[in-house]
Amino acid sequence: MTPAPLSQRFRAVRERTLGLCAHATVEDQLVQPMPDASPTKWHLAHTTWFFETIVLRAPDPAFNFLFNSYYEAIGPRVERARRGMMSRPSLDEVIAYRRRIDERMSAALTAGAVDAALVELGIQHEQQHQELILTDLKYALGTQPVRPAYRDDLKQASGTAEGGWRSFDGGVVEIGADATGFAFDNERPRHRVFVEPFRIANRAITNGDVQQFIAAGGYGDASLWLSDGWATVTREQWTRPLYWDGEQHYTLAGMRLIDPDETACHLSYYEADAIARWRGARLPTEAEWELAASGDPTHGNFADDDILHPSRNGGPFGDVWEWTGSSYLAYPGFRPLGGAVGEYNGKFMSGQQVLRGGSCFTPRDHIRRSYRNFFPPAARWQMSGARLVEDGGLK
Numbered sequence: 001m002t003p004a005p006l007s008q009r010f011r012a013v014r015e016r017t018l019g020l021c022a023h024a025t026v027e028d029q030l031v032q033p034m035p036d037a038s039p040t041k042w043h044l045a046h047t048t049w050f051f052e053t054i055v056l057r058a059p060d061p062a063f064n065f066l067f068n069s070y071y072e073a074i075g076p077r078v079e080r081a082r083r084g085m086m087s088r089p090s091l092d093e094v095i096a097y098r099r100r101i102d103e104r105m106s107a108a109l110t111a112g113a114v115d116a117a118l119v120e121l122g123i124q125h126e127q128q129h130q131e132l133i134l135t136d137l138k139y140a141l142g143t144q145p146v147r148p149a150y151r152d153d154l155k156q157a158s159g160t161a162e163g164g165w166r167s168f169d170g171g172v173v174e175i176g177a178d179a180t181g182f183a184f185d186n187e188r189p190r191h192r193v194f195v196e197p198f199r200i201a202n203r204a205i206t207n208g209d210v211q212q213f214i215a216a217g218g219y220g221d222a223s224l225w226l227s228d229g230w231a232t233v234t235r236e237q238w239t240r241p242l243y244w245d246g247e248q249h250y251t252l253a254g255m256r257l258i259d260p261d262e263t264a265c266h267l268s269y270y271e272a273d274a275i276a277r278w279r280g281a282r283l284p285t286e287a288e289w290e291l292a293a294s295g296d297p298t299h300g301n302f303a304d305d306d307i308l309h310p311s312r313n314g315g316p317f318g319d320v321w322e323w324t325g326s327s328y329l330a331y332p333g334f335r336p337l338g339g340a341v342g343e344y345n346g347k348f349m350s351g352q353q354v355l356r357g358g359s360c361f362t363p364r365d366h367i368r369r370s371y372r373n374f375f376p377p378a379a380r381w382q383m384s385g386a387r388l389v390e391d392g393g394l395k
């Protein structure tokens with residue numbers, strides 16, 4: 001299928017962002033419930049700032065300080081943890097700012113006066129923020145006393161996953177994005193790695209697995225946890241995954257009974273790693289994950305399916321981002337993009353783990369087999385889970 005023209009994709013992505021916000025109240029869009037969860041209003045403005053500053057190269061001095069995220073080359077900015085302190089500009093002013101930049105972008109696209117590669121980056125960037133709008137709104141809604149639903153018209157997932165394991169001989173394999181088509185700089189260059197024989201679970205960790213881990217005293221057994229993980233469990237008093245409350249957990253459709261067959265979500269790397277160790281298994285390296293994820297990357301439960309919650313399918317793509325045991329590092333021969341966007345991915349390559357596969361919050365056309373997401377190991381507000389791996393071949 002031929003991809004839609006850039007101008008059409010630009011408009012569609014910009015409209016979808018506003019569509020996500022249409023289900024939230026004005027007040028929902030202003031709160032910052034923790035430093036990592038930005039207000040929806042900030043996401044709306046920052047994605048616009050990206051087009052204005054990076055693509056149109058004409059930053060508004062008044063907004064540059066407010067909505068720059070982390071670009072040192074562009075200048076100083078509001079501290080991340082204080083994004084929710086800005087009651088001005090108002091939400092209406094931010095929406096008007098979006099409309100203004102959209103008009104300028106449309107004119108520039110029609111005139112062919114923009115760098116198509118940067119427009120593509122801006123579109124992909126906005127899709128990443130669409131997912132963050134959902135994760136951050138879920139945190140804002142799911143951690144307040146009444147825990148309201150984001151939507152009451154979400155679809156229900158269907159289907160069941162097959163269990164079991166798949167074996168791989170390993171050897172010298174290639175991973176990463178090839179030189180054609182869009183990919184982020186951190187997915188390149190494609191390169192060889194050596195992989196020992198391994199077997200990987202056909203489906204991700206389920207809520208039932210987590211319930212068994214809890215029942216076995218997993219959250220209280222230091223021997224199952226990495227040292228930093230155990231320090232986090234102790235300090236934060238973790239006894240169950242985020243959003244779990246007895247037999248129920250918070251979803252964007254409100255509180256729901258926990259389904260043991262559903263893919264588990266909102267696990268930190270520490271929790272995923274401890275559950276794997278308890279099972280006598282481990283998490284895959286990203287090379288193992290990419291080798292095993294040979295199916296169609298567009299096949300899975302993505303945001304387009306309008307479920308916005310993991311299903312029972314458990315395939316490699318969709319449902320949850322899967323933590324890997326690989327630290328987020330540069331591939332051999334990595335070259336960051338030129339200019340300010342060189343700060344997009346490369347400067348975050350310390351202290352984070354790679355996640356793969358996309359989630360039920362990810363737009364379907366945003367994911368690739370080589371896609372590398374990354375978060376710190378204690379992060380649990382993302383739509384994250386994991387898949388188990390064992391060493392050796394056939395089982």
Ligand SMILES: [Fe+2]
Nearest residue numbers: 046069125129
């Ligand atoms: Fe951003």
